[in-house]
Amino acid sequence: MVTMLIILGIVLFIGVILVGIYNRFVKNKNMVKDAWSNIDVALKRRYDLIPNLVETVKGYASHEKETLEAVIQARNAAMAVPSDDINKQIQAENQLQKTLRSIFALSEAYPDLKANTNFLQLQDKLNEIEENLERARRYYNGTVRENNTYGESFPAVLVAGMFNYQHFDYFEAEPESRENVKVSFS
Template identity: 75%
Template sequence: MSFYLILLGIFLLLALFGVSVFNKFIKNKNQVKDAWSNIDVALKRRYDLIPNLVETVKGYASHEKDTLERVIQARNAAMSVPSDDINAQIKAENQLQQTLRSIFALGEAYPDLKANLNFIDLQKKLSEIEEALERSRRFYNSTVRENNTYGESFPGVIFAGMMPYKSFNYFEVDAAERENVKVDFS
């Protein structure tokens, strides 16, 4: 009789441990999704601001059509990525960020544009959005770190294949974004 109670106790402990591990996987995944939703809100604000920025720049730098088209294409590409594909969204956002840098390089090259109040206001709003994105990215990356560490360390690594574990990519700056923007007017 006591043997069966011991077996039952061991079984119950293992079941509770399994439920605990399962819940941790779910909690981590939901935290990553929540953190990404904060980024998603800021990205939506950025997407809404970009057409106004491009239109303002068009008036001063109409012969920079290629640069402006690349920005719009990058914006449209980023907006078209499925919202549940976080890793693809990160890649698209890095490309958009790179093209946005080229618009501000144009601002430096055209003093009249740089002095335009609308351009200054849009630049300020975009800067505020970028600051919010930076905070959201840090929070997102910390939740990704927690999720990935749990799934890749003991005991999570043992159960990761059997449970709803998903590894997420960090939202990192790509190599192209670390370089200075090259503006050539020749």
């Protein structure tokens, strides 16, 4: 009888620990998804702004067709990624960010474009969106850090597979996007 109570107590204790671990996995995953939804809103605003930006640049730099097409292709590719695949969205967004930088590099070569009121307003709007994205990205990366750390820590790591633990990627700038954009007109 005492042995049975001890075994029942141990099983109950392990059950309580497993429920706690499972609930923490669910909480962390939901926090990451909530944080990503904030980023997603800003990304959609950016997607809506890009065609206007491209059209404005096209009027001044029509022979830069390749650059403008690359931006549109990157935008369309980013929009085509399923919204529930956060890790693939991050990769697509990094590619889009790289192509957007090339448009602003073009403005340096075209003084008329750089002075265009519409272009300046679009650039300001995009800067505002990028600032919102940066704040949302910091929050998202914090929730990812918490999720990934917990999922890789003991004792959670022992049951992570059983509870469908999901590892998320950080939303960081790609190393090559930190370099200066080179624009050549030769």
